[in-house]
Amino acid sequence: MSHGKMLPITCLLALTLGTSLSVHASENSFAKAYRDYQASVEKGDVANIEASAKNAYQLGEAQYAKDSVDLANLAINWASAIEKQVAPNPFVEQNLSQTAKAHELYQLALANYKAHYGKEAIELIDPLLGAAQTAVEAKAAKGYLLDAIDLAEKSDKKKLIADVKMAAFNRLSNTELYTRSVRSYAFDAYDIYKEILPENAIARVKATYIVGAVEFAEKHDKKAEPLLQEVVKQFEVLNYSHPYALSAHAYLVELYERQGKRELATAHCIAIGSMQPWTDEQEQKPLFRQFPNYPMSYVQQRKSGWVQLKFTVDEQGFVKNPEIIASKGGALFEKESIETLNKWRYAPKFENGKAVAAQTSVQLDYTIEN
Template sequence: MKTLLRLSIAAAFVSHVAYAEPTDVEDFSQAYQQYNASVESNNNQDTLKYAQQAYELGQIKFGQDSFDSAKLAINYANAVMVEPKKKNQGRVIEDEATLKAHQLFTSALAVYRENVTDNGIELIDPLIGLAESTTDDKYAKTLLFEAIEIAEKADNELTVAEVKLITFHRLSRTEYYTRTVRTLAFDAYDIYTSKLPEDAIKRVDATYLVGALYETMGKPTQAITNLVEVIKQYRALPYSHPYELRAHALLVKLYEQKGLGDKATEHCIAIGKMTPWSDQQEQTPLFRKPPKYPQSYAQRRKSGWVQVEFTVDENGFVKSPEIIDSKGGTQFEKESIEALSQWRYAPKFVDGKPTEAKSTVQLDFTIG
């Protein structure tokens, strides 16, 4: 995940080294200007290139252990962290780039601690960067909760919300994901709701996150309320936000679980009309209802399986299911076809347009 705070990205440089060569100063100024320009244009490749140049030349100009060099190190580390990272179940795997960023953040934080007053808000940037570049989840938790404490003492609610969301996302797929960590997402949502307009993208993203959490917590009514609000706001955007598609998908599941098939259908159709996040998106299951186990077969402890081919249409509905093969009896086949008719999918997209696509599935019937 990218570091969301960029407290040092446009830092002013005020210290000087008396013995810097003029050419070094000129080269540094040019590299730093090009770095800022690449940030403005969202050119990640050039940002990385010039962040490295500015950092290396800045060490000559300001000194390796100077506060200004530490700021440049954070800019360089942030640029490194933007590069795609290998992940394993949501956790960052240490690679050469991640290790480089980790080293830069570590050295920068040490200098920041020497130059910034206790609990100074400037510490948040290197703390978060170090937490996101380390593979040590326990260490990341310590750093992030320190950042939260600093933000709260600085009495800046929006920064508190930002840091709490970063902490939630960093720890949510680790062994340190607890109810306390989950609550951080709700805290951020409450702050954004009170401080930002309803169409602010940060507020809408937090609304989606809380809706998804309500769904996992078994609170469908609250989940539906949040997700409907998400769709209302994202619908006004000139593009399809990935959370919009996910919100529709969760609503399909929630409405089907509540027995509200007509409402689920509305969101299936809406997905079919969307521009997907990926132009070449395969059909994706949204709701699958397991087939009933034929009572007469269960009494005889009869097991089997059914292989079915079917079409997912442009709106995500199952059409024309056909038995490919089966074992165990015709009742297994009948229950499989009946269950499949209630399944819902996000359709396949080709060149950004929904299209029909074939799919197959095997349904297993076993007695535990």
């Protein structure tokens, strides 16, 4: 790459395939704004990245032609910064205007890239994925993603194919467009990561978690168990906490509990307890719970009620000594509540690095829908 050219700092897949940003050597306000953006990214200054990316883009509009690749790169930088700012809730009302702006910027970048690189160029993948992430409608997002997958597969770059398919799964998995095909994106990506990445590569570990979570949700316990165990193992090797590690432990608690393997669940209850920064005011939440049976005689009477109970969560996360604090509706609600609560599992509370017994309470509500 020739002197006097700079790569865009932020790209979704870090594609550096000849895209460049031309800046005059002489000092001007745009050059300073772009350096401020670079410095913010290098420092990880989250508070200033979006503002400096926006400033660089707005000054760049006077510096570069509207259909230039340079302006497209600045648009991607700003759009990506907006995405990070509104994550993980881009489509809640207070974030919609920012998400819409990011989508507009990605569309501009996509149009400029198509004009410069052609409609079959690998460089289009970044703005396609960005447009998919910021599209309000899942159907529109799917269109961008299918185009990105097609380009990735034509490139024959395995890591790129896996990254794009995993991005497609993540965008569509919680929408009405989730299908077996969308499910397969995660499994395809996982297979590629297994082939080309070491066991402790974070992309492979995350893919292992996602596939394990899908198998768990589908109640394929024999397939889910080794995958989730692998996630736990790798995060122990990586020696830092991650939400996926916490979730993998939680899934394993439920998996073993629903199989009646309570002792196997215990290690994961304790692991979760040790990962949480406990406070005196913190309410303990169940890792595994079953809902009580509604007494049939009360169903026939259309009787509703509730039961408040206090109990101890012991050092292994078992419920001990449940007691009724108050109740409404009848003794059968109390009986069912105590029987059910004894099957629940919690993460034990930790103090000074050691599991301790702790008291907590819960209310079980019994209602009949009209």
